[in-house]
Structures are given as structure tokens and as C-alpha cells.
Amino acid sequence: MADIGRRGFLALGGLGAAATAASWERLTARDIPGRGDDALNIAILGTAQDAAARAGLVAAFRERHPEIPVRVQAIQGADWSNFFAKILTLVAAGTPPDVVVVATEGAQLFADRLAAPLDEYVRRDADELADYFSDVHPSLVEAFMYQGSLFQLPMDFNAANVYHNTAALERAGVGRPADDWTHDDFLDVARRMQRGASGSFRPFFWTNRLWGGVVPWLYTNDTSVLVETRDGGGGWLWDRFYADDPTSASRSGGYRWLDANADDERVVETFEYLRDMVAEGLGSSPAQGGGNELVARFAEGVIGMTPAGGFWVDGLAAGGMGPDDFDVTFFPRGRSQRHQFGAAGYAIMQTSQRKDEAWEWVKFCATRPAMELAMPRPNTTPTRRSMVQASYYSGLGPKHWQVFYDTLDRFPTSGPIPAPPQQAAVETALIKNVVAAVTGSGGGVRPALGRMQRDLELALRSAP
Amino acid sequence: MSDLIRADAAPATAGAPPTATRPPVPPAGRRRQGRVAALFVAPTVVGLVLFTMLPIVASVVLAFFRWDIISAPRFVGLQNFADIGADPTVRTAFLNTFGFVVVAVTLQLAVSLGLAVLVQSRMPGWLRAFFRSALFFPLVLSAASGSLVMAYLFNQDFGLVNRVLTGAGLPAVPWLTSGWGAVTVVVLVYVWQNFGFTFLLFVGGLASIPRDVYEASAIDGATGWKQFRHITLALLSPTVLVASVMAIISALQIFDQPYVLTRGGPGDSTRTAVMVIFESAFQQLQFGRAAAIGLVLTLVIVAVTALQFRLSRRFVHYS
Numbered sequence: 001m002a003d004i005g006r007r008g009f010l011a012l013g014g015l016g017a018a019a020t021a022a023s024w025e026r027l028t029a030r031d032i033p034g035r036g037d038d039a040l041n042i043a044i045l046g047t048a049q050d051a052a053a054r055a056g057l058v059a060a061f062r063e064r065h066p067e068i069p070v071r072v073q074a075i076q077g078a079d080w081s082n083f084f085a086k087i088l089t090l091v092a093a094g095t096p097p098d099v100v101v102v103a104t105e106g107a108q109l110f111a112d113r114l115a116a117p118l119d120e121y122v123r124r125d126a127d128e129l130a131d132y133f134s135d136v137h138p139s140l141v142e143a144f145m146y147q148g149s150l151f152q153l154p155m156d157f158n159a160a161n162v163y164h165n166t167a168a169l170e171r172a173g174v175g176r177p178a179d180d181w182t183h184d185d186f187l188d189v190a191r192r193m194q195r196g197a198s199g200s201f202r203p204f205f206w207t208n209r210l211w212g213g214v215v216p217w218l219y220t221n222d223t224s225v226l227v228e229t230r231d232g233g234g235g236w237l238w239d240r241f242y243a244d245d246p247t248s249a250s251r252s253g254g255y256r257w258l259d260a261n262a263d264d265e266r267v268v269e270t271f272e273y274l275r276d277m278v279a280e281g282l283g284s285s286p287a288q289g290g291g292n293e294l295v296a297r298f299a300e301g302v303i304g305m306t307p308a309g310g311f312w313v314d315g316l317a318a319g320g321m322g323p324d325d326f327d328v329t330f331f332p333r334g335r336s337q338r339h340q341f342g343a344a345g346y347a348i349m350q351t352s353q354r355k356d357e358a359w360e361w362v363k364f365c366a367t368r369p370a371m372e373l374a375m376p377r378p379n380t381t382p383t384r385r386s387m388v389q390a391s392y393y394s395g396l397g398p399k400h401w402q403v404f405y406d407t408l409d410r411f412p413t414s415g416p417i418p419a420p421p422q423q424a425a426v427e428t429a430l431i432k433n434v435v436a437a438v439t440g441s442g443g444g445v446r447p448a449l450g451r452m453q454r455d456l457e458l459a460l461r462s463a464p
Numbered sequence: 465m466s467d468l469i470r471a472d473a474a475p476a477t478a479g480a481p482p483t484a485t486r487p488p489v490p491p492a493g494r495r496r497q498g499r500v501a502a503l504f505v506a507p508t509v510v511g512l513v514l515f516t517m518l519p520i521v522a523s524v525v526l527a528f529f530r531w532d533i534i535s536a537p538r539f540v541g542l543q544n545f546a547d548i549g550a551d552p553t554v555r556t557a558f559l560n561t562f563g564f565v566v567v568a569v570t571l572q573l574a575v576s577l578g579l580a581v582l583v584q585s586r587m588p589g590w591l592r593a594f595f596r597s598a599l600f601f602p603l604v605l606s607a608a609s610g611s612l613v614m615a616y617l618f619n620q621d622f623g624l625v626n627r628v629l630t631g632a633g634l635p636a637v638p639w640l641t642s643g644w645g646a647v648t649v650v651v652l653v654y655v656w657q658n659f660g661f662t663f664l665l666f667v668g669g670l671a672s673i674p675r676d677v678y679e680a681s682a683i684d685g686a687t688g689w690k691q692f693r694h695i696t697l698a699l700l701s702p703t704v705l706v707a708s709v710m711a712i713i714s715a716l717q718i719f720d721q722p723y724v725l726t727r728g729g730p731g732d733s734t735r736t737a738v739m740v741i742f743e744s745a746f747q748q749l750q751f752g753r754a755a756a757i758g759l760v761l762t763l764v765i766v767a768v769t770a771l772q773f774r775l776s777r778r779f780v781h782y783s
Contacts, residue, residue, distance in 0.1 A: 088534070092533040
């Protein structure tokens with residue numbers, strides 16, 4: 001080993017310290033492109049490609065607001081819960097974004113803990129926003145109200161409708177189901193599909209998740225796994241923008257889910273219906289975390305029906321399905337035909353030092369030209385009714401594309417998925433007990449729902 | 465005694481390079497050498513302290529706080545430990561993990577040893593090299609992507625495995641939607657993805673057993689099973705100890721396979737200790753609770769490893 005004197009030691013130590021100081025930017029990750037730059041930071045769920053797809057939107061915003069630099073930061077996540085967890089780590093690291101795209105799954109978590117209310121901005125710019133609210137269904141807006149305040153302007157949504165394979169229906173000798181078809185009609189169609197099929201064909205395929213899992217069946221049976229109540233307030237918005245809407249009087253200051261309801265008789269009835277369907281081989285046993293292969297399987301023709309929203313259209317076209325190969329209808333009616341939907345919009349973070357600039361972004365994105373730039377193809381459903389037109393689905397289908405927005409117009413009590421601030425824990429408690437309830441014996445439904453009730457109560461008691 | 469040491473040391477140092485008989489280094493020189501050593505070791509020590517020791521200490525401290533990232537942490541004493549003790553999901557997750565460790569590690573060691581013995585048997589060198597690489601390959605794959613592919617293969621309705629079964633006239637199996645099916649798939653996928661390293665350890669261990677021991681035992685009349693039990697297994701026991709310690713520590717931390725394949729379901733049948741840590745922290749925002757579960761799991765790992773080393777005195781033969 002080479003010897004080293006005191007001076008040499010000090011010199012090398014100094015060199016090390018200088019090298020460390022020189023690489024400080026790298027060590028503290030300040031050299032990450034955009035980190036620490038003087039721009040409005042907008043976090044979206046997606047890949048760098050998704051961020052790039054918004055380049056047109058950003059360019060259009062810059063044209064209108066050259067004084068506000070914008071950076072779109074794409075954050076990947078397996079699902080919304082995963083995305084929100086990453087946003088929270090950004091908050092913990094002291095580098096929170098200014099604006100975050102938040103879906104219904106996280107709307108109340110953000111409203112409760114992270115997001116700033118938009119009320120003052122909306123009141124101030126009411127005239128500018130009149131066009132937006134006149135074009136957007138109040139159910140979507142109400143989904144983003146929390147304790148009387150508005151936290152997001154919904155940009156896109158997806159209700160759980162039923163997609164069906166046209167060839168499977170033809171094989172079964174039945175036409176497109178009527179708009180007011182019932183749960184019994186659904187079973188009848190599924191049985192006919194089963195009789196006319198071969199191989200691994202499954203009349204109904206569904207996945208075990210909050211959106212599109214058991215919840216649409218529960219909603220159409222006029223129940224849910226959580227007790228749904230409404231907050232007071234919100235009159236300032238309904239009176240100003242929806243005074244002429246016949247449903248405005250029944251609108252509220254937002255949804256609340258404070259108690260578990262899995263042991264409700266209607267919930268039991270719904271799960272028994274689903275259990276029988278799975279036992280008869282008409283419906284798949286819903287695998288947890290599944291769904292990725294669903295579009296491909298549906299396009300292959302091995303699935304007869306499945307719950308999906310407007311977001312599927314583009315994927316089915318990419319999968320090779322023509323406009324007449326599939327169609328969509330409302331979810332079948334039980335005690336009611338109330339549908340489930342999820343929506344998404346931009347939330348401004350409480351911690352943002354650029355709230356005014358962030359509001360300009362949110363307001364800009366709610367304009368029709370901006371929404372056309374953000375959603376050029378039907379891989380979701382725009383919240384502006386005027387955008388959901390034949391031209392939007394031209395060459396892609398489905399034939400009855402009107403179903404997507406009619407879901408809200410015809411069933412105005414349709415509501416968001418039950419997503420309290422503890423949504424992630426609630427979703428875990430729900431999906432972990434669904435399979436046991438729908439795949440076991442008939443006598444196993446109540447015990448499984450009893451466990452679900454216990455787990456949901458624990459979830460609702462947990463933070464945040 | 466000192467004479468004995470010198471007498472033993474003499475032949476060993478006789479052929480050693482001259483540096484072995486260097487004159488003693490003066491104190492000032494030792495200090496200089498110490499500084500150089502400190503300089504070279506410093507980056508590693510700093511990294512270890514910053515990125516390993518500090519997070520461990522912070523995690524232990526966090527276990528006594530309630531923290532949701534958004535608000536300031538609040539000291540709650542042992543409340544997190546009381547909460548997890550009363551939580552049936554956490555209990556189930558730990559029981560699942562222990563059961564999983566027993567089955568998966570046993571299977572992993574058995575498969576690795578069996579394959580290592582086969583690969584070390586008489587065969588052309590190129591074929592042995594091929595098998596070594598091929599059997600190691602699953603370990604190179606990302607656990608998440610490997611599990612994702614397996615989720616497609618074991619899908620009840622459209623998976624290849626059930627297609628083969630139904631093609632052969634057998635009923636489709638609810639692999640991922642029944643408790644026993646999900647546990648079976650998680651164990652199989654975990655073992656498939658992890659046996660490669662243990663296999664390499666065994667191949668190395670087998671290669672180090674001198675052939676003349678087998679030849680001598682053959683002259684004494686020992687063949688087949690007797691040779692395997694009394695020579696192969698006995699001389700391989702240090703390797704088995706190392707392999708089992710590493711396999712158990714790794715299996716106690718299983719996360720990727722059940723997370724991707726089943727998300728812990730159906731019910732809690734494949735929920736593991738690390739999964740509840742993840743769910744507590746990143747889904748329920750209970751970071752203190754997650755740290756408490758992590759601390760309990762760490763103590764379990766330390767206890768199990770200590771027990772293994774204690775038991776090894778009886779079963780491990782170093783010569």
C-alpha cells in the first residue's frame with residue numbers, strides 16, 4: 001500500500017470534497033430535466049409518450065399564455081392508486097407538482113388532504129366558464145364536489161356500459177339488447193350465447209376491480225358496498241350554472257361514503273346473482289388485477305359481453321374490430337338502472353406557489369379547442385356533450401355511440417364509483433372478498449360478505 | 465505455544481512472497497497507511513451509512529410514529545405494534561409467509577440439488593454449459609415481467625395451461641381464482657424464478673467434492689443412495705446451509721409474484737408480510753404501521769437465521 005502524508009491526505013480529502021461539490025446537482029437529482037426549473041409542473045398518469053401526446057395542448061396554451069412556462073411530467077403507474085402513491089412520494093420529497101390529473105378514485109383523497117378548492121376561481125371567472133358548464137353534465141361536476149367545494153373540472157369520463165360482440169349475438173339468434181333490458185334478460189342473452197358457442201368462449205367476462213367489477217351490478221340493484229350520503233352546500237355552483245337543469249335541486253355539495261354496507265340484503269342478492277352466473281359458466285371468475293388482456297380477447301371474439309366505457313373504442317379498432325363487429329348498450333336494469341362512472345380532471349395542489357397560473361391551465365384545458373387537442377381519438381369520453389358526436393366515432397364504431405353520454409342524460413342519478421379518501425384501502429377490502437363470494441357455494445356468499453363488511457369497516461377507520 | 469506457532473508457520477511462509485517477511489512498519493508509516501485505507505474505505509462507508517444504516521434507523525424510529533407523508537409525524541409509542549397484532553390480515557399474511565417459506569424453500573432446494581446432481585453427472589462439456597445457462601436464465605428475468613407472463617399462462621378462461629388440460633380431456637383449473645390454485649401458482653413461479661442461484665451454489669459445491677472420496681467409498685461397497693447420503697450430502701452440507709439461509713431470507717420477503725399474479729387474493733390466501741407493508745405504506749398511507757411490520761419481519765428473519773446457524777452445528781460437516 002502506498003504511504004501518504006498528512007498534506008497528501010488533506011489534499012486528497014479536499015479533492016474528494018471538491019468532486020462531491022461539483023457533482024452535487026447529480027447527487028441531489030437536480031440535473032433531472034425540468035427539476036427545479038421555473039415552470040408550471042403538471043403531473044399526468046402515463047408514459048413519456050403520453051406526455052409527448054400533449055405537446056399540441058401545451059403549445060396551444062403557450063400561445064395564449066406565453067408568460068406561463070409549462071412542463072408535463074408523465075408518471076407511470078399500474079393503476080390510479082399506484083400513481084397517487086407516487087405523487088405522495090413527490091410530496092414527501094418536497095418536490096410536489098403544481099397540478100395533478102386525478103381520477104374519481106383519488107378525487108376525495110386529494111380534496112381532503114392535497115388539493116386546493118376552485119370555488120373562488122370559478123366564481124371569479126364564471127362568465128368564461130358558463131360555456132363549459134352548459135356543455136358538461138352536472139353528475140360529472142357533482143362527482144368532484146367535496147364538502148360543498150369544487151376541486152376539479154371534469155375533462156373526461158367513462159360509465160360502465162355493456163359492450164357486446166355482434167357475431168356472438170347473431171350466433172345466439174338475438175338482436176341488440178333493448179335499452180331497458182333487465183338482469184334476467186342479461187342471463188337469457190348469456191345462455192343463448194353459450195349455447196351457440198364453442199371452444200373457450202365466455203358469454204360474460206369481467207374483472208375484479210372498483211370500476212367495472214361488482215359495482216355496476218350493485219348500482220343497478222340500487223345498492224352499494226358503502227353507504228352513500230351527500231354533503232350539503234354547493235348551491236353557489238348549481239344556482240349559478242345549472243339553474244335550468246331539472247336535476248339541479250337534487251344536486252349536493254358532494255358524495256360521502258362513511259359506513260360499510262356489504263351486509264345489506266340487496267348486496268347479498270346481487271352477489272348471489274353473480275355467483276349463480278359464474279357457477280353456470282356464463283360469467284368468468286373475476287381474476288384480481290386482470291383486465292390487460294381483455295381488449296385482445298374481446299377483439300378475438302372469445303368474449304360475448306363485458307363492462308366497458310368509451311375508452312375501449314380506440315383499443316378495439318387497434319385490435320382489428322370494425323365498426324359493426326361490436327356495439328354497446330346500457331347496463332341491464334335491476335331495481336334501478338343507475339350507472340357507475342369514473343371521471344378525471346386537473347387538481348391544483350395546496351402546496352403550489354403558482355395557483356393562479358395553475359388555474360389558467362385548468363381553465364384553458366376545459367375549453368372545447370383544448371379538449372379536442374387533448375382527446376383527438378375516442379380512447380375516453382370527453383365530458384363536453386358537444387364533442388361526443390358521430391364524427392368522433394366515424395369509422396371506428398360503435399353504432400350506438402350515443403349510449404356513452406345518454407347514460408348520464410337518461411339516468412341522471414348515475415354516480416361515481418364509491419371512492420372515499422380511503423379509496424385504496426376500500427378497494428383492497430372489496431376486491432379481496434369478491435372472488436370468495438362469487439366462486440364458492442351458495443351458502444358461502446353471506447360469510448364472504450361478512451368478511452367484506454369487517455374489512456371495509458377497518459378500511460374506513462384507517463387513515464388518511 | 466509461541467514455538468508451536470512459529471514451527472507451524474515456518475513451512476507456510478517459506479514459499480510466500482518477500483512481502484510476507486517485511487520488517488515491522490514504524491508508527492508514522494502505520495498512520496499513513498491508515499489514512500490511505502480510510503480514504504479508500506470512506507466512499508463505501510459513507511454510502512453504507514447514508515443509504516443503509518440511516519434508513520434502517522429511520523425505519524425503526526418511524527415504527528413508533530403515525531405518519532401519512534402529508535401531515536407531520538406523531539409519536540404513538542407502541543400503538544402501531546398493538547394495531548398490527550390485532551389485525552387479522554397482518555396475522556394471516558405472516559402465517560401465509562411462513563407456510564410459503566416452508567414449501568417454497570424445500571422445493572427450491574430439492575429441485576436445485578436434483579438438477580445440480582444431474583448436470584454434474586457424465587455429459588459433454590458443452591451440454592453441461594448449456595444446462596447451467598438455461599437453468600440460471602429465469603433468475604435473470606425481472607420477477608414482475610416473468611410473473612406477468614405466468615398470469616397469462618394460468619388465466620382460467622384463456623390461459624395456455626388450461627387449454628392444454630381441457631385439450632387432454634381434463635377440467636379447467638381455477639389457478640388464480642381459488643385459494644389452493646393461487647398458492648400453487650405463486651409457489652411454482654417463485655421456485656422457477658429463484659432456483660437458478662441455489663442451483664449454481666450446488667454445482668460449485670458438487671464440483672469441489674474430490675472424486676477419490678467416491679472411489680474410496682465404492683471400494684468399501686457404497687454405491688447409489690448411500691454415496692449420495694453419506695458423501696454428497698454430507699460434504700455438501702456447508703453449501704446447503706448457505707443456500708438455505710439465503711433462500712429463507714429471500715422467501716420471507718416474497719412480494720413480486722403474489723402482487724403481480726393475484727394481488728394477495730383470492731381473499732388473503734396469497735397475501736404476504738411484505739405485501740401488507742406495501743399496502744400499509746403506499747395504499748393506506750400508514751407509514752409508521754408499515755415500518756412496524758417491517759421491523760417485526762426483520763426480527764423474524766434474524767431469529768430464523770440465528771436458529772439455522774445454531775442447528776447447523778449438528779448437521780453441517782466442514783470436512
